[in-house]
Amino acid sequence: MLTARQRLLALLTLCLALLAPLSAHAADRGTAAASDQASSRNPVIFVHGYNADPGVWGSLRGDLRAAGYADAELFSWGYDTHQSVNEVLAGRLGAYVEEVRRQTGAAKVDVVAHSFGSLVSRWYVKFGGGQTTVDHWVSLAGPNRGTSTAWACALWDQACRDMTPGSYVVKNLNAGDETPGAVAYATFWSNCDEVVNPDDSVPLTGAANTPVGCLKHNDLLGDDPTSAGVRAFLAS
Incomplete structure (x- = not known):
C-alpha cells in the first residue's frame, strides 16, 4: 500500500x-x-535620395527591427544619384528588386524611398514592371511634382534636371494615373521642407498623404511619428 x-x-x-x-x-x-x-510580411527595400547613401536608413531600419523584422528582410539599395531616372536608375532598381525576390522567395517587396529616390522608384513602378512586384510604396519628402531647388544644379547634373518642375520624368510620372495598379501608395511631407519647393509637391492623387508638421527635409528619416506612420502603413 x-x-x-x-x-x-x-x-x-x-x-x-x-x-x-x-x-x-x-x-x-x-x-x-x-x-x-x-x-x-514583405521584404523592405530602402531607396535613398540625392547625394546620399544607404547609411541614411539606420534609424528606420532599427525601428523595423524592433517591430519584428529580421535583418534578412531589410535591404538598402545604393546607387549613383547623378544619373538618369528613366534611362538608367529605374532599370537598375528593377534588377535589384528581382535579386531581393530571388534571395527571399518573396512574391512582392515593399519600397520606402526618400527624396530623389521617390522618382526612381515611381518610374520603376509605373513603367518598369513594378506594379506586379511592389506591394507598398512609401515616399518620404519626395519631389513628386518637381522642386525648384533642383534648378541650382540642373545645368551639369542629369538627376537634378529630372527633379525640376516640368521635366520629362516629372511630366510622365504625373500624366494620367499618378498611383497606378494595385500598389498601395503613401507619402509623408513637411511644410518646412527646405529642399522640396513647393511643399505640396510630395502628395499624390490616390495615395495616403500624411503631413508630418514642420520638419527639415532630412529630419523625416529619423522622426519617430513618421517612422510609426511608415510601420503602420507597411503593416496595412
Missing part, C-alpha cells in the same frame, strides 16, 4: 505528464503564429 507521501508524489507526476503536451502545444501555436506573421 502506498503511503500518503507516495500517493502525493504519484499525483504530481501524473499532473506534470498531462500538462507537458498542453504546454508544448501552446508553444507550437505561438511559434506557428510568429512564423505566419513573418511569412506574410
Whole structure:
C-alpha cells in the first residue's frame, strides 16, 4: 500500500505528464503564429535620395527591427544619384528588386524611398514592371511634382534636371494615373521642407498623404511619428 507521501508524489507526476503536451502545444501555436506573421510580411527595400547613401536608413531600419523584422528582410539599395531616372536608375532598381525576390522567395517587396529616390522608384513602378512586384510604396519628402531647388544644379547634373518642375520624368510620372495598379501608395511631407519647393509637391492623387508638421527635409528619416506612420502603413 502506498503511503500518503507516495500517493502525493504519484499525483504530481501524473499532473506534470498531462500538462507537458498542453504546454508544448501552446508553444507550437505561438511559434506557428510568429512564423505566419513573418511569412506574410514583405521584404523592405530602402531607396535613398540625392547625394546620399544607404547609411541614411539606420534609424528606420532599427525601428523595423524592433517591430519584428529580421535583418534578412531589410535591404538598402545604393546607387549613383547623378544619373538618369528613366534611362538608367529605374532599370537598375528593377534588377535589384528581382535579386531581393530571388534571395527571399518573396512574391512582392515593399519600397520606402526618400527624396530623389521617390522618382526612381515611381518610374520603376509605373513603367518598369513594378506594379506586379511592389506591394507598398512609401515616399518620404519626395519631389513628386518637381522642386525648384533642383534648378541650382540642373545645368551639369542629369538627376537634378529630372527633379525640376516640368521635366520629362516629372511630366510622365504625373500624366494620367499618378498611383497606378494595385500598389498601395503613401507619402509623408513637411511644410518646412527646405529642399522640396513647393511643399505640396510630395502628395499624390490616390495615395495616403500624411503631413508630418514642420520638419527639415532630412529630419523625416529619423522622426519617430513618421517612422510609426511608415510601420503602420507597411503593416496595412
